[in-house]
Amino acid sequence: MLSRRTLVKAGAVSAMAGAMTGLVGARAAARPAGQQAPNILFILADDLGFADLGCFGRDDIATPALDALAAGGVALHRSYANSSVCSPTRLALMTGRYQYRFPAGLDEPLGVHPELGLADSVVTLPDLLKRAGYATSLVGKWHLGGLPDHGPRKSGYDRFFGIYQGGADYFEHGMTIRGRFQHDLWENETEIHRTGYLTDLIADGCVAELGRLRDAGRPFLLSAHFTAPHWPWEGPADEEVAKTIRDSFHYDGGSNAVYAAMVESLDRGVARLLAALDANGQADNTIVIFTSDNGGERFSKVWPLRGMKGELLEGGIRVPTLLRWPGRVKAGTRSDLVNITMDWVPTLLAAAGVPQADWPALDGRNLLPDLTAGATGEPRPLFWRHKAQDQRAAMDGDLKYLAMSGHEFLFDIAADPREVANLKTVRPADFERLKAAFAAWDADMLPYLPSTFSYELRGNGHLAGY
Incomplete structure (x- = not known):
């Protein structure tokens, strides 16, 4: 269970992060x-x-x-x-x-x-x-x-x-x-x-x-x-x-x-x-x-x-x-x-x-x-993360950085919506830029809880969890 101190601290970090962010694009x-x-x-x-x-x-x-x-x-x-x-x-x-x-x-x-x-x-x-x-x-x-x-x-x-x-x-x-x-x-x-x-x-x-x-x-x-x-x-x-x-x-x-x-x-x-x-x-x-x-x-x-x-x-x-x-x-x-x-x-x-x-x-x-x-x-950057398979993503325009199961990718989702052509080595500057942008954004978010409920794929391809 989470302690009251943990929750109060997490809430304080959240409030501070929100104040720093301000009205993005509003x-x-x-x-x-x-x-x-x-x-x-x-x-x-x-x-x-x-x-x-x-x-x-x-x-x-x-x-x-x-x-x-x-x-x-x-x-x-x-x-x-x-x-x-x-x-x-x-x-x-x-x-x-x-x-x-x-x-x-x-x-x-x-x-x-x-x-x-x-x-x-x-x-x-x-x-x-x-x-x-x-x-x-x-x-x-x-x-x-x-x-x-x-x-x-x-x-x-x-x-x-x-x-x-x-x-x-x-x-x-x-x-x-x-x-x-x-x-x-x-x-x-x-x-x-x-x-x-x-x-x-x-x-x-x-x-x-x-x-x-x-x-x-x-x-x-x-x-x-x-x-x-x-x-x-x-x-x-x-x-x-x-x-x-x-x-x-x-x-x-x-x-x-x-x-x-x-x-x-x-x-x-x-x-x-x-x-x-x-x-x-x-x-x-x-x-x-x-x-x-x-x-x-x-x-x-x-x-x-x-x-x-x-x-x-x-x-x-x-x-x-x-x-x-x-x-x-x-x-x-x-x-x-x-x-x-x-x-x-x-x-x-x-x-x-x-x-x-x-x-x-x-x-x-x-x-x-x-x-x-x-x-x-x-265009403006957007970010996602998901604890299962250590997934991370950053998008800016049509370019998308994705990390998943220990692998990293750069996709042009307009030209390649199925995300199969990895441009990581073809466009290294864009790859590093989006990877760094994700890291900067992630540093402003709360860390995962030690026992965060996560999704894992079962053998039948179904996601375990809600």
């Missing part, structure tokens, strides 16, 4: 006076592969709602998750900062350090929007620390419906680990019981929340964090199969057909949310964002990329991202604007008209000027 674009603040619907999938949507290249899974969302806005093909695993990315989404500034962001330590989580003293996106007059709700997966010390309503959300942990059985709404079942479905801080497929229950909760928010008369942030298509591998028709699963990690299950059913169920859920926006008269003034918390796993498609969840190859960190904002972002467009999860905090603060003087220190960049202009933005 170009404010305040909302004009008198213009109505936009609503925000942020839809987050779980472990969805880069090419798992029709509009990103998948032809054996039907995703008509998400394809229509792309047709109504912009599809971002150079979107990156802050991490190749779940909760670190979610922490970056809440804070607009590199997750390694916080003890809870150190590569899924929540599995072995239950005392960790997103502290209520940390200023979050829902905190800031709430101060600006927004109603804030989270429906779906939290995964940033459990009760009684952590939770959505301690970090800026007015209302919560969903699960606290990293995953849940789609029918039993809890996890079975080593033969012990723990139920995990909540409304705010009250445990509740519902009957139904979890993806449908999350969609139900979002539709109900959109109706309540319509009547509230305030702009809103609704975070719709689906668990699909995260394991266990259960489609809507698999309730009887689910009863035979002895452990929620379910390494020996699933199929392409089951995965397709899970993704298609997610798409139907998104369709219901978009239809509710239309029926409520909210669509024209709502920013809708759809993305994933990390790259795909097991049955996902990532072509033309390589890699998967838990790896810093492109397939583990590049995610499909869609954005629709009627009248502000040109419909039916594709963009190669490089962006990362933490960028959504300054971007949405700017869209909501929150003055930059009221922003905390952020590592993310405000994407709004580039999104509204259809520009690809100026």
Whole structure:
């Protein structure tokens, strides 16, 4: 267990690092006076592969709602998750900062350090929007620390419906680990019981929340964090199969057909949310964002990329991202604007008209000027690390430094998206530059905890862990 002294010290280092970093690339674009603040619907999938949507290249899974969302806005093909695993990315989404500034962001330590989580003293996106007059709700997966010390309503959300942990059985709404079942479905801080497929229950909760928010008369942030298509591998028709699963990690299950059913169920859920926006008269003034918390796993498609969840190859960190904002972002467009999860905090603060003087220190960049202009933005360095296989990565423009399992690489990911041509000896100056940039960035982050929960590949190619 971590001592109180260790946690306090780590928090102090985090605060100092944040103060030194400042507002990296945060170009404010305040909302004009008198213009109505936009609503925000942020839809987050779980472990969805880069090419798992029709509009990103998948032809054996039907995703008509998400394809229509792309047709109504912009599809971002150079979107990156802050991490190749779940909760670190979610922490970056809440804070607009590199997750390694916080003890809870150190590569899924929540599995072995239950005392960790997103502290209520940390200023979050829902905190800031709430101060600006927004109603804030989270429906779906939290995964940033459990009760009684952590939770959505301690970090800026007015209302919560969903699960606290990293995953849940789609029918039993809890996890079975080593033969012990723990139920995990909540409304705010009250445990509740519902009957139904979890993806449908999350969609139900979002539709109900959109109706309540319509009547509230305030702009809103609704975070719709689906668990699909995260394991266990259960489609809507698999309730009887689910009863035979002895452990929620379910390494020996699933199929392409089951995965397709899970993704298609997610798409139907998104369709219901978009239809509710239309029926409520909210669509024209709502920013809708759809993305994933990390790259795909097991049955996902990532072509033309390589890699998967838990790896810093492109397939583990590049995610499909869609954005629709009627009248502000040109419909039916594709963009190669490089962006990362933490960028959504300054971007949405700017869209909501929150003055930059009221922003905390952020590592993310405000994407709004580039999104509204259809520009690809100026290059800037981005960094990742992952304890498993001692992975390290630094990206600047199209060049990417990668260290993995004791080997080092330099890739041009525009010319070589599958990361197979190592340019380390061809462009030695660029290799050394990016390697040094990673080392400088890493020195400003918290070190790994001695017992940080890490991902390791099992013999069957499945990642062990959350």
